[in-house]
Amino acid sequence: MSSLDQIIDNTVERGVAPFLVAMVTDREGVVWEHSAGQANAARAAGPDTVFTLFSMTKAIGSLMAVMAIDRGLITLDTPVGDVLPAFDELQVLEAVTAEGPRYRKPRTRATLRHLLTHTSGMGYEPFYPLMAEYAEATPSHSTDVTGTHASLNYPLLFDPGQDFAYGVSTDWVGALVAELDGRPMDRLLREDILDPLGMTNTYFERAQAGDHLADQALKHPDGTLEPCQVFPAANPEIYHMGHALYGSAADYLSFLRLVLNRGEHDGHTIVGSDAMGLMFENQLGGVTLPTPVIKSYIPSMSYDIEPCPGLRKTHTAGFFRTEEATPGMRGVGSLTWAGVLNSHYWIDPSRGIAAVFMTQMLPFCDPDLMASLDDFERAVCEKFGR
Template sequence: MSSKEEVLAAAVARQDVPFVVAMTANAAGVTWSGAAGNAAAGRKAMEDTVFRIFSMTKAIGSTAAMILIDRGRLDLDTPVEDILPDFASIQVLDRFDGETPVMRAPKRKATIRHLATHTSGLEYEFWNPTVGRYLAATGRPSILAGTRDALFYPMMTDPGTRWGYGISIDWLGQVVEKVDGRRIDRFCQEEIFGPLAMNDTAFEVSPAMEARLASVAARGEDGIFAETALAPPPNPEVYGMGHCLYSTAPDYLRFLRMILNRGSLDGARILSEAGIARMLADNMGGLAFETMVTAAPPVTADFAPFPGIAKTHSFGFLRVEGDVPGMRSAGSQSWAGVLNTHYWIDPARDVAAVIMTQSLPFVEPRFMRVYEDYERAVYAG
């Protein structure tokens, strides 16, 4: 069994990743840190390297909503349109008549719980080609446009009928803004980042972070990485809590340690213990995670984690319902960002870990082998 250091060094040597930063922690503190490769030209990857964390933002957005639920200001089963009336205009894409989308009303109203568990019917074009066809046919913008108009994707299925990964957490962030009154960036700073001393987590790249920001690499058809550009839209009309944040490995570990500590860290309480229990429970109501099949191979591979083990979604995370031999325990929580920034939390074993780079395609087999080798090394150690 390779050590964690060996896993990282070998991954860069084989060009499975352009560079990598990884860290582990338990409830009490950081237990290990390592890095390999150059995060940008002439600049080594370091513990304080800044990443575009994309969908690692989602757990922060879900936590923001859970804070309001904890305080009795929001309910899991409230229809979204009761808070955001514009949401009622969203319909289910039934079929196409030629290139004209034919819409119908959803059979039930999407709730806060549906948003948090990706069962609202809203899906990304990267995994559902019909969404891409709809956007092209209607001229509607992608969610990465950062506009309010970009939130109005069609539902692909009726709410509460199946897992479909998409823009639900962007809407959840809008719910938080409406209920609380603060814009989501201010809410997160005052309620999460400030109390947790996450000083390198932000909605926009500060000058201090700019000097440590990693480059992005995409693997070409020749198998070689080349620098590319992909980032959340700066200063958008709407901050999408599905994708908008920048952070570092140590900062994100502070957030994960708060979860391990059942809602508090270093004297700052973010959620009640009951709130954490509610957040980590299976919230899918009998549904299950479904394999994500790519509609955009340069951006993402298929995602079918831990075959043979049941997977659900909690209020904030993907959740495994069984032990993974040699790896994480039943009840562990995880997710990732599209540029291959990944994390998991294993409350049963008191483990939190990140493994982060900035590369495309997301979850390509070469990266996923590195992730597995790293996770096995974490538990072997």
């Protein structure tokens, strides 16, 4: 048994995670895979286990935008309101008072670049206290997971382009690209991305996954695991490209290999290399990411979030990007993100590899699991680094 296999097995045996699926690809295809534990009562975890991907959806939504740029439908600097006028109706939330929320008109217009880099001004309730106050004080507010059209309409926490806040921006990206393209979002994604990449185990509706869908667990502070269920809305009014997808580790690795190959997949060009470069290059436009990148105010859902702690990071049109390297780990220019149920991935162009390390467990960024992820990354870089 390899050291990589042992890391995965030991993590599950110690109860750090209920199960794990881990895979590594180079530019040609899968070079290693290993799984441990039961995905559900009927099936052991494996490459075809279907995960509730949550924010792993975002990079695929960002790719939709990059493809629209490649086709000349839009630019990074196109104002969102030019395509979706409803965005220009959003106001900056200054405070929540006894009389209700106080707003002002934004001083700048949000662009596609702002949406793709989370600098549009919109932030999720668990991570931004002012937004949590607003949600509590505003009965008409619909959270993103409700899947209603109204759930796109988060107020802005600052003027677009002035700061970073992690929220529903990629949901607007999906709506914008579907409007430009003219096809329903699920059909567009299937025809332009999922089918060309062979992602046959990726879905918008969890019912389609059948008994391949993984169970979820909540880890308590004492380490015990309790079953839980956290899903996006079924059959929503609008699919949110920030969180809507379900898919397997093998499918997601196919997507990561497309990125690693800068838009090429098995000899076919899915998106031009110039447009694809936007997903590799810093697009923050002078905004500096906070530390931690995302602060959690609900510990049962997430710890504070800091990908690659201690390293300077930026954000491309699709991913967090590391601007420094740690010896024995991913190199400068590596790309990363995750889903809230602890499904993690990274792409290391300098080594020509990408990897997934996936389970289904809250809270996000559990420290013991992140330690195992570090061990896994070091072993991957030692085995497959160039």
